[in-house]
Amino acid sequence: MSAKPILEKLSILADAAKYDASCASSGTVKRDSVASKGIGSTEGMGICHSYAPDGRCISLLKILLTNFCVYDCRFCINRASSNVERARFSPQEVVTLTLDFYKRNYIEGLFLSSGIIRSEDYTMEQLVEVARILREEHRFGGYIHLKTIAGADPALIALAGLYADRLSTNVELPTEAGLSSFAPEKKPETIRKTMASVRVGAEEAIDAAKSRLIGKAMPPRFAPAGQSTQMIVGADASRDDDILKTATNLYSGYQLRRVYYSAYSPIPDASSDLPPVRPPLMREHRLYQADWLLRFYGFERAEIMEGASGGMLDLSIDPKLAWALMRREAFPVDINRAPRELLLRVPGLGTKAVDRIVAARRLGKLRLGDLAKLTASVKKVLPFIVTLDWRPGKLTDSADLRARFAPPAEQLALAL
């Protein structure tokens, strides 16, 4: 083990973790330190304790146990053939760092990942050991997110689920072809099997809780914040349609809480066949919007792709607007009468605004002025709605409707 000072290790192993998009610390069970007299709580909603100048929140201490790795995934800074400086934390060092940061209210908890050393099982054991020490020896009640190592023994995954709030297994690239050419040691079926064992573990824990005898203690929860994954966008030639296809398969197959889309960021000492360009941040953003449409707005993937061209989402306008412009016959929608599902299809209306509209219209017909109090984006919705005092007339079908929303051309060029 290297004898580097802790500050140096921290710098190396946090730097190595900065490409992972996930930082959420929400959606878990309520927990506090009152009964345990330890440290740490989770209250359902996570807290972002800081923000980096890249606009991303810092909610967890996101680090790698080590950036040594026997794999050689070409998009990864930690691949075996990379010349990056290496370091390794001991489990105890990570525990101390986590507690020190947590007690000062810098973080909500720990997000621990690792390069693969020795074997998948050995690496997973080390990750689980950190979580075990935190929970059992320090009565730590904060949030713990463990990255599962694809291919690790399901028994280790089951153990990880007992300590962690969330487990995640990255699929990395959306297609089989992409993965086999960029990450030769990573097998899609191994990744899927690991995700399956997380789902099975969660379902078994739920079954055990349901069939518990009265008076017996509740069986332990299994990763109550569920599982998630990450896909890298823009490193290979996958289209948005491929990415969303994979996402829908993962959501349905493994009950994922979230799929994170991470715009491929150029890495130092990159493999020569990777794009040295700026990360496609707008593409990442559009994918998140499309993902939201899938999960909260009742859209099917095929519908979202109606507003796309060549399997790629429109970069200049959001996917819901793109769909609406292709489906003008569905508009305008009467704010005072339309069912919830239809309101959700109006560009500019989010789920919260729709809920407010549905609640408010029970007490009286809505006018445009009322709508302004319920949503921030009245201007955007105008062509698509009817209220007591507003009809869009020819606006809905006007030829230049798209131009009203699309940013000027030079800005579009920047987004690319």
Place this chain on the structure above:
Amino acid sequence: MLAHPGDFAEWRSAARGLLAGGVAPEDVSWRGSEQGASLFGDETVAAPAAAVSLPRELLEIAERVICHRDAEVPARLYRIVWRAARDRQLLARTTDADVDWLRKADKAIRRDVHKMHAFVRFRRLGEEAGRESFAAWFEPTHRILRLTAPFFQRRFYGMDWAIVTPDARAIWQNETLSYGAGGTKDEVPDSDIVEDQWRTYYGAIFNPARVKVDAMRAEMPKKYWKNLPEAQDIAPLLAGAEARVERMREAAVSLANPLTDKWRTRVPDELLLDDDVRTLEELARAVDRCTRCPLYCNATQAVAGEGPEQARIMVVGEQPGDQEDLQGRPFVGPAGQVLNEALEEAGLDRTRLFLTNAVKHFKFEPRGKRRLHQNPTTGEIDMCRWWLDKERAFVQPDLIVTLGGSALRGVTGKSASIKSMRGTVHELEGGTKLIATIHPSFLLRLPDRTRAAEERKAFVADLIRARKLAA
């Protein structure tokens, strides 16, 4: 005039008196200097109290909103309470100007509370008898200390701490929460031993290739920066970002690390040609690598047959379902449950059968949070026959029971109807006997209970016939 601005109890008792006395909002001055009834020692307050009930939600919101620094808050709140006492639906009228104001003020408070939960930074004071103590200086926008202190109590039960704000302070010591007067910044240490580590982390987790300053400032407004140790690094990090990305871009790809070979000690999976499979176990591994048709792309894993190699009876189903796909074993889902019960009724021991499917990968259509089973095509069944034939060659059963049409196709290579095949024993090439029956999932789909019972009986009868035939 309220003696302690932001004190909910004081405002509530004043408002309760006024409300009971029937004092209209326009007749009250909460500032004291203007005309109208004053809050203390006034005749209207002494008027007979009539119980006034208010929606619980309104009281909860009022308790938060009273912390707002806007001097108009006590008066506006009273007007809303006055109106709410006469209109139970008031809070639902989101388009009403007062309600709109209330919601916005509440939102501002809740945001401030949230930011305080996030941006308080404790500094260590010391340790005594194994218990550490910490202190923090914080300047919230509104007077929210009492709204936030319980959160810190729940979170940091196992240590002592104090949060000092200009208005008040909260102290958690000896497992007791208490409040005191406001203070100043210099009561709290100006640095902490792990602050260097925290700033190192902050700098390292920042990705210079995706600078988005506006997004950062929207969530972490500058007014909080002076109390955040990491905030002093924002400017230097931003200043160096462009150059860091440029260096990355320019850096030629270096040669592979010479240590690589040392790390790469793993032996690649033994490549086994499908034709060389020698045992059932090897067969299962070979099936799992199958890419003969595109079904493997979405399924979790191939589900090979299961059972003793000496089994006399082989039961062939259609394809793995959701649960089979997850667990990697045949007949463990709902249809498997039905099959298990029917087998038991027919006197067949599942552990002595070889159970498998015509198609080894799960075919499905994702629909929201579920995967809807899709029938395999004849092309897919025929492609997968390669594996079924291999399993048959290993097990060499006396009898094959096919469940459903796909299984029948998989075994015979022909698409015959179950109806025409059922009830008689057929002989396959090589002398193996065949009994064709329905798939147990068919029983799950029948809505008519009487019909389902009949079909189930017939299904069990087929299994009994199989048992007798193989005996």
